Amino acid sequence: MLGIELKRKSELKLWRQIYQALKDLMLSGKLKAGEALPSTRELARELNVSRNTVCEAYNLLIAEGFLISRQGAHTRVSDGLCIESVEPPLSPKVANNAVQSISVSFRTGSPDLNQFPRFLWRQLLHKASEELPLEAFNYCGPQGLPELRREIAAWLFRSRGLKVSSDDIFITAGATHGLHLIADMLCRNSQKLLIEDPCHIGMLGTFINKGYSIVPIPVDTEGMQTDYLSKCQSTGPIYVTPSHQFPLGGILPASRRAALIRFARENDLYIIEDDYDSEFRYSGKPIAPLYTMDPQRVIYVGTFSKAVFPALRIGYVILPYTLQARWCDLRTHTDVQNPSIEQVALAEFLRTRKLDRHVQKMRKIYSQRRKVLLESLKEAFGSEWIAYGDSAGLHVAIDFPGKLFDEAFKKSCLENGLYITLVESHCIEKGRHQSKLLIGYGHLEPDVIRNGVALLSDIIKKM
């Protein structure tokens, strides 16, 4: 009578099929306001189901207000239910473009996960999951687990001589997350951000998404050119990568650091220090954070994405006291906290100094790969190139004086199976770094690096 068809073999229970069919009839207006429904007994007979099945459907429709039931009267359709049905969007998913086959990817910021002690990590996870107290399943507060913060403080002290109280450390879900919260925290109306140019364009997007207007400060081989700061018409928080400028690789020298601090003090600004890979320095000890020069003015952003692995999603910020309460409030309203289990496992990884050992091992491997890259470049290009910046990190910026690299070049590389990034892609003001390429080598075996350089050489020579 109502035209309901049931599928006996569906995963959807029969009562729900009836419920859904009735609902559709009402929403589309085929069952009209005030119309009486068959009794549950009648409909059960018609559909050849138990009366209980029909009752389940009717009861939910009554609870949801689709049907009105009155003692001793027919169950009727409510008023005001009809809404026009909407066409489903046309072919919502775009067909994937034919995926280019990449034989060498010089992408930046990728650690070599093959070297990660996965078995050890699994043991740490097992241990953590076995020892996890009941409280760790509940909300644990926005700052992060105390044992992890203590271990990070101890590790910063022994690896970089950085003295910091675990009270000033706030666990994040990685550097991007830290920067996202900082961007929210420092944002005012028509907020400016003073930032290195070139800089990490993804990170820049985090600030642009928040409505910041961007004031680019040019970068040379020694990082941000702090002389330009005093020429800025308006000020705002300053974003720097002083230990290893991204992407050009310079170390910000002490005099520029001092100038930066003085400028920040004079203008009452915060400095955001993004220390994305300073663990990996090959020509000497890790560079000291700018943070040490003024812990009340510098917000330090650290991450374990490179030293441990990216999908861990754990980083930390060290915050001046003045920002700590605001941070906790913001984090509570953003994503509450990190999950517990990785925090516990990472604390143990640090406590047992397994991270120190892993970083030491990776420093050797990455340093070796960097050497292979530079040698291959020398073989392929003689002296027609210059490596930029400090011997550190997982990538290097290479200048080929006289060349002009553009999107067409990048495309032509892709067509030849090579993924490479232009420094220009990370530039705010375009046109100043067109002769430079970024080569990420950390994740690549020596042979792959050599193949990549050979591919690059073929393409550049055809330019």
Next chain:
Amino acid sequence: MLGIELKRKSELKLWRQIYQALKDLMLSGKLKAGEALPSTRELARELNVSRNTVCEAYNLLIAEGFLISRQGAHTRVSDGLCIESVEPPLSPKVANNAVQSISVSFRTGSPDLNQFPRFLWRQLLHKASEELPLEAFNYCGPQGLPELRREIAAWLFRSRGLKVSSDDIFITAGATHGLHLIADMLCRNSQKLLIEDPCHIGMLGTFINKGYSIVPIPVDTEGMQTDYLSKCQSTGPIYVTPSHQFPLGGILPASRRAALIRFARENDLYIIEDDYDSEFRYSGKPIAPLYTMDPQRVIYVGTFSKAVFPALRIGYVILPYTLQARWCDLRTHTDVQNPSIEQVALAEFLRTRKLDRHVQKMRKIYSQRRKVLLESLKEAFGSEWIAYGDSAGLHVAIDFPGKLFDEAFKKSCLENGLYITLVESHCIEKGRHQSKLLIGYGHLEPDVIRNGVALLSDIIKKM
């Protein structure tokens, strides 16, 4: 000569102590620009350390630009290093207020974690950690692991008859995180948010932090009073909890749902549906999401914080196609992705239908506790109270007609060891719900519930 004192037993290596001491001397101006340092040999002799130790310190100071070294000449101090030292902030940490001893906490939104199958969960984590492919350690994209999204889609289908493609599901770090990203995604200049009043005040904070101005829409026993929508001077996204209004507990009836959808269509608005606890309905089947009525207009926000555990930090949103690309971009610039391991474990928890069983078990337990609460209230207060809303969730709003509950009452409860929330605390416009209290019972054993009601009764009778 330089007055450097070394601590032989410090965890800080000797070279770093020398480095730090020299740096402090330069930053404070005690070593002046251009001043010559002793040779490494001289300083090593003076400090009774190896020459290498001094070299390490000098080399890092040179790399950092504190010192300038020229072949055949003395190593000298760079220019422009001096910055004033800053007083450390005075006693930064406020002494903790004497913590009140709470014997019964009627806090809302807390599942009973004692009932959670922790051993099973540990097994799932072990399995996940053993089977985790190498790719799962790297960046996996902003949408979340496909196997988890598939399992959520299957679970929504079998538990609520909700047909949704896993392509439309986006994993979040919990409901707050989902709402935070939605707030960012839908925010325009001087953006309004139309929201139930009362509503969850923490969630409201997420939108206020983003700069939304709030347009409160009154709530009655059936949820948002949609008649008020057409009276709004200005519009914006609409936030609702239609399956179980927070905090009053009403189910939004079908006619109001239809009115809401029509209003959203006429004004081209999105509806944000926060489904925070609809798994736990005691008087019948879970209410169908509003989402089913218009998947192109409704953003559905779900969470596993109640059904699994809060520190899991996994939830999901179901997004209209028009918002999906923007979501992915925002997530990439916010916190990139969830960690992998919990996603894999949760997918298996769903696939093996262990979640279904756990929810079924908890539904019985919570329903029982609700019964105990209502019986205790009846014993203590006779008929002087009314329970609000549907029989669902982990809390209930109780109206004591004629009473006036305020902060002084809450404080007096605390002094008697009872934590309780006023509905007024969740109100935007104050003064309309002063006779109502919120009682969270999900996490409490029956005896604790009875003790809590006894405490409450003593306090109310003294009013």
